[in-house]
Amino acid sequence: MKIRAEISKGDEIRYISHLDYSRAIERALRRAQLPLAYSEGFNPHVKLSFASALAVGITSQSEFMDLELTKTMNIDTIKSCLEPQLPAGINLIRCQQIYNNAAKLMAVVNLACYKVFFSELSGHEQLEKSIHKFNFSDNLLFVRENPKGKKQIDVKEYVQEICCNFYPYGLELSFDTKITPSGSIKPGEVLQALDHHYDLNLPLDDALICRTGLFIEKGTKRMSPFDLIGEK
Amino acid sequence: MSKVIVPSALLNRVVKPSRYTGQEWNTIVKEQSKVDVSFALAFPDVYEVGMSYLGYKILYHILNGRQEVAAERVYAPWVDMEEQMRNSNIPLFSLESFRPLGEFDFVGFTLQYEMSYSNILNMLDLGGIPLLACDRNETQSFVVGGGPCVYNPEPLADFFDIFLIGEAEELILEIVDCYKQWKQSGRSGGRAGFLKEAALIEGVYVPSCYDVNYNADGTVMSIGLTSKDIKPQVHKRVIKDLETVDFPTRPVVPFGEIVHDRIMLEIFRGCTRGCRFCQAGMIYRPVRERKVDTLVELAQQLVNNTGYNEISLVSLSTADYSCLHPLITALMSRMKEQGVSVSLPSLRIDSFSIQLAQEVQQVRKSGLTFAPEAGTQRLRDVINKGVNEDNLRDAVCAAFRAGWSSVKLYFMIGLPTEEDDDIRGIAKLAYQVLDWYKEVKGRRGAKVTVSVSSFVPKPHTPFQWFGQDSIEQLERKQHLLRDMLKNRDINFNWHDAKTSFLEGVFARGDRRLGKVLLKAWSTGARFDGWSEQFDYENWLTAFAECNIDPHFYANRERQEQEIMPWSHIQPGVEKKFLWREYQQALKQELTADCRRGDCGACGVCSGLGVGIIDWGNE
Ligand code: SF4
DSSP states (O other), X not given: OEEEEEEEEOGGGTTSOHHHHHHHHHHHHHHTTOOBOBOSSSSOOBOEEESSOOOTTEEEEEEEEEEEBSSOXXXXXXXXXXXXXXXXXXXXXXXXXXXXXXXXXXXXXXXXXXXXXXXXXXXXHHHHHHHHHHHHOSOOEEEEEETTEEEEEEGGGTOOOEEEEEETTEEEEEEEEXXXXXXXXXXHHHHHHHHHHTTOOOOGGGOEEEEEEEEEEETTEEEOGGGOOOOO | OOOOOOOHXXXXXXXXXXXXXXXXXXXXXXXXXXXXXXXXXXXXXXXXXXXXXXXXXXXXXXXXXXXXXXXXXXXXXXHHXXXXXXXXXXXXXXXXXXXXXXXXXXXXXXXXXXXXXXXXXXXXXXXXXXXXXXXXXXTSOEEEEESGGGGSOGGGTTTOSEEEOBOOTTHXXXXXXXXXXXXXXXXXXXXXXXXXXXXXXXXXXOGXXXXXXXXXXXXXXXXXXXXXXXXXXXXXXXXXXXXXXXXOSSOXXXXXXXXXXXXXXXXXXXXXXOOTTOHHHHHTOSOEEOOHHHHHHHHHHHHHHHOOSEEEEESSOGXXXXXXXXHHHHHHHHHGGGXXXXXXOSOOSSHHHXXXXXXXXXXXXXXXXXXXXXXXXXXXXXXXXXXXXXXXXXXXXXXXXXXXXXXXXXXXXSOTTOOHHHHHHXXXXXXXXXXXXXXXHSSOOOEEEEEEEEOOOOTTSTTXXXXXXXXXXXXXXXXXXXXXXXXXXXXXXXXXXXXXXXXXXXXXXXXXXXXXXXXXXXXXXXXXXXXXXXXXXXHHHHHHHTTOOHHHHHTOOOXXXXXXXXXXXXXXXXXXXXXHHHHHHHTTOOOOOTTXXXXXXXXXXXXXXXXXXXXXXX
């Protein structure tokens, strides 16, 4: 039996890596004593897959995972077994059976939505102007640096538009990033690119980033991974 | 009570920030209003190392088992985090209630390794606790030490209020009760009043109750008592029967990967093989096993409560467990369908172990590890390592036949009576292993890793009198080996001789080293066990400024009658046994394992009123 679940990553565990997150869930599943399906081979793994990895420092209101069990179980029973075993910061939001022909999460989820919060920020005007410019420009080049080397990417290929909201207690940016077969962009990189290109001096370390949704976008239609669960 | 809040901006700037954010599964957070006694279990190294330490899992469980006690975890922040904390005036805090270290009634440190001492000072400082015990006032924490280095705690005497000698499962609760009584009595006698009461408890060593005097040549003249009800000898505490104490079945499960990221099931305590270099083999006597049924039950609870998928059977030498085969069979048959595997660390060399390793399918790429410790039979006899080349051949060939091709060999250099022939013996053995592979497989293809550490003489061992090899001697031997082991199938690694030297100084040091430690810390020493942080020059400067010769402690051969700085701390193994063993060593005479053979009269069983528990004897 295959199951798709929507779960969260709360502030309590903001700083754990994706690998840590997935391991924490795997251990929770084992504690819940669910009949887990394991991969073949020397080091068997729980058959568990995620829609998209989440970086250290980022929380999420909506993550998706697919899981395989060796027996058929009632969804409510699964929920009630798993919920008490989840560590702080992980909530089970929704859980549903999926069928064999359901597309792999990783292959279909192609849009991630983020909110970024800054509690202290000066120079609002300049930021607003820059974001306006960004929204209307055709491209914004950014050099991604990692241990593998440098690579130039175009932010606009992944992010069309950024929204900006001012609150008495801070400022919030929100944007969607495309996840394409050839890659995506991390929200932290979007901020870095803006900061660098428009010379904003953003307090990047202060940014609280939260993923607010993962979707499947087809043309103008936006679907949830629960809309594509295959057929019996 | 004040809760420390660490700004996210700060956490975003450090590596592995989840080291500092807690919230792990099985963490116990108590409501402060219901807590009478708070106890910080501080580990003087990073989270990944500290979280792997079984001793603290046990104490966390035992202390928190008391409703009115809160035990919480504290680890050394890595240097990047320390910098952030100091810049923002954030005190060192616990991972449960996020309280500053200085707000705990007790701050416990485990002394696992001499090279972590500078971290202890650093943590006290970061936690807002005066470094010197004599500077602490009535409201400040009591600093408590335990662990293996507590068998010579003297270099740390200035910084600690109390040392707990031996196994602490019962002792730690006695200290807590003593503290509660003292608090109820309106803290009668003040700080010193509590310490005096505590000092009466068996296994408690209060360094300020002892006065050390020195001879003109620098050796200890006497260890005096500050009052007559203080015990002249502090005997270690030992749990007679492990079945009578609780084993933690709900250990904290970390999010990030730690060094030993699996269930640690302690199958027995102690080891009586009697390797003469090994301090663990002396201080943890006698051997006491848990029952198979108990272990299988504990394993199941641990799996249910943690969700781990690997169980490691831990002890000083797991292959010596009398019922290892039945235990493994029982565990495997129960765990297999739950997707849980069993692993065996620290295997002793014999083909029986290979068979077991094969059974548990611990066929990891990492290869098999053997510890002949010395390169020639002569030297193996000196150290009482009861293995010979035939044993090694049988085991290694069995491993090759079973499909392994890489083998790791552990050796020590700088052992008593060692000559260059013994060093050459190490290289010979490495090449021999390559040849054995050819014999078994008919072709080349083995990979041998030779790992060589430098011997550090430890207190309460037969070699406690021995003068450690100098850095120059050790490095010469390392070079000799490096030249001999130039082969593409052999990988050679060795330990930094300077680190071993400093470890040797503190292992057998006395109270006068406290000021060197303080000095070195104040000029930046921390994480000395991490080669990238270790600054040898800084230490040399500290010794020079304090006018203390480190060689006096490390490289000097002691006289039989010399009063050792640790002679008032008693693990139960008697000095006359240790000396006899030293003399036997020099004559290359072996002493048998008392576990299933004759008693070697080390003094532990009669002295402490305990006995060996080995189910194979039944
Ligand atoms: S007293 Fe005898 S039996 Fe007991 S640990 Fe020592 S040598 Fe072994």
